[in-house]
Amino acid sequence: MNGDDLLECRKDFPSVGRAHNGIQLAYFDGPGGTQVPQQVIDSMVDYYSRCNANTHGRFVTSRESDELLEETREVVSTFLDASSGRDVSFGANMTTLNFSLSRAIGRTLGPNDEVLLTQLDHEANRGPWLALEESGVRLREVALKEDGTLRYEDLLEKINSRTRVVAVGWASNALGTVNDIAEIRRHSSRVGAWLVVDAVHFAPHFPVSVREFDIDFLLCSAYKFYGPHVGVLYSRTGLLNELETDRLRTQDSRAPYRIETGTLNHAAVAGVKAAVEYIASLGNGDSLRGSIESAMNRIATYEHNLALLLYEGLQRISGVKVYGPAVTSKKRAPTVSFVVAGASPRETALRLGEKGLLVWDGDFYAVRPAEILNVAETGGWVRVGMSLYNTPQEVERLLESVAELAAK
Numbered sequence: 001m002n003g004d005d006l007l008e009c010r011k012d013f014p015s016v017g018r019a020h021n022g023i024q025l026a027y028f029d030g031p032g033g034t035q036v037p038q039q040v041i042d043s044m045v046d047y048y049s050r051c052n053a054n055t056h057g058r059f060v061t062s063r064e065s066d067e068l069l070e071e072t073r074e075v076v077s078t079f080l081d082a083s084s085g086r087d088v089s090f091g092a093n094m095t096t097l098n099f100s101l102s103r104a105i106g107r108t109l110g111p112n113d114e115v116l117l118t119q120l121d122h123e124a125n126r127g128p129w130l131a132l133e134e135s136g137v138r139l140r141e142v143a144l145k146e147d148g149t150l151r152y153e154d155l156l157e158k159i160n161s162r163t164r165v166v167a168v169g170w171a172s173n174a175l176g177t178v179n180d181i182a183e184i185r186r187h188s189s190r191v192g193a194w195l196v197v198d199a200v201h202f203a204p205h206f207p208v209s210v211r212e213f214d215i216d217f218l219l220c221s222a223y224k225f226y227g228p229h230v231g232v233l234y235s236r237t238g239l240l241n242e243l244e245t246d247r248l249r250t251q252d253s254r255a256p257y258r259i260e261t262g263t264l265n266h267a268a269v270a271g272v273k274a275a276v277e278y279i280a281s282l283g284n285g286d287s288l289r290g291s292i293e294s295a296m297n298r299i300a301t302y303e304h305n306l307a308l309l310l311y312e313g314l315q316r317i318s319g320v321k322v323y324g325p326a327v328t329s330k331k332r333a334p335t336v337s338f339v340v341a342g343a344s345p346r347e348t349a350l351r352l353g354e355k356g357l358l359v360w361d362g363d364f365y366a367v368r369p370a371e372i373l374n375v376a377e378t379g380g381w382v383r384v385g386m387s388l389y390n391t392p393q394e395v396e397r398l399l400e401s402v403a404e405l406a407a408k
Contacts, residue, residue: 012039013389023356028359029358029359031360031385032360034204036271036275037226043271050064051064071273072085080220085256089232090233090260094219098198101196107244108242109135112138114162115138125168125198148325149325159187159188165195172333172366178332181213185213197215200220203225204225206296210234217233219233227268233259235255235259237255241258246261248261280295282295282388283296303387306386310399323339324336336383339375340405345378345379346362346379359382360383363375363376384398
């Protein structure tokens with residue numbers, strides 16, 4: 001994606017033109033939720049303006065709502081490279097869906113069964129599984145190395161014939177680490193364990209293919225890839241129907257509805273469809289999937305170059321420590337976390353925020369990595385995330401401000 005393309009893309013996001021106290025805002029907070037293009041906003045307004053109705057009615061607006069939900073399932077299934085929209089369920093967010101999924105899978109597990117987690121994961125892909133310990137399920141975790149990558153030899157030691165589930169994040173929202181899902185899948189298949197992948201931080205930055213990696217369950221969040229707050233669950237065809245989910249007797253017992261509780265946020269679902277279609281519009285392909293893959297590859301390259309610019313700049317600033325794998329590898333998410341000597345992450349984020357540079361501080365719910373890397377008690381990290389609408393000029397502006405803070 002070249003500079004001209006970027007300028008055109010920025011025009012699609014109304015919020016990126018905002019100034020506060022006379023200072024232009026630079027949105028580096030994408031890992032916590034991206035900005036949305038006008039196309040997404042328009043789709044949600046259109047739904048409320050034209051056919052705001054509950055589903056399964058005999059009248060036109062209800063039928064249109066039904067059609068919208070099914071169309072969105074198909075579009076999202078294409079985004080994930082799934083075989084059918086029937087494999088895509090929606091929920092309030094990824095965390096809620098993962099609790100529902102873990103409880104359902106937990107009903108199939110016994111006291112001698114094991115679930116394998118990692119020390120790298122976001123708490124949304126740890127907490128729901130850790131809760132199964134109450135029923136006697138054994139939880140084991142793959143160790144995290146100092147460089148922010150998993151110790152794969154530890155995975156080999158801990159996965160065994162009693163392992164029933166391997167729950168792992170595809171990319172770390174704190175350290176940018178991208179895990180080797182192909183290798184993890186090989187080992188989980190060897191012992192007959194289901195693979196549950198948290199793709200919340202991976203999906204905004206790289207093409208996702210559940211078929212290529214033979215994934216059993218995958219979760220992601222539309223508000224991380226330019227859409228509204230909707231959680232997405234992919235379930236391999238037939239698997240969801242094997243699970244006893246929490247649901248009312250009035251709920252359709254078939255997949256994908258089997259795990260959906262209550263009425264969905266229809267306007268937000270319309271926004272999810274628009275978000276995927278927006279991404280596709282940035283690519284070149286002779287099919288929706290082809291356009292999505294093309295767009296995501298272009299986005300990945302553009303964001304990587306921005307992250308590399310930031311990473312190399314931070315390395316040159318005395319008193320700044322960067323965490324996670326080197327950004328020199330393209331197999332890394334464009335998210336960079338660091339600390340400034342003599343300033344807490346909270347203070348650093350506050351000072352940068354005063355300059356219109358929107359960055360996060362804390363552990364970002366990556367509690368276990370913060371504990372392992374000994375930053376939990378000092379406030380975690382400062383996190384900078386690259387998104388489609390960020391620019392090299394914004395990165396340079398951020399680097400100048402960090403250098404000023406580090407020099408004090």
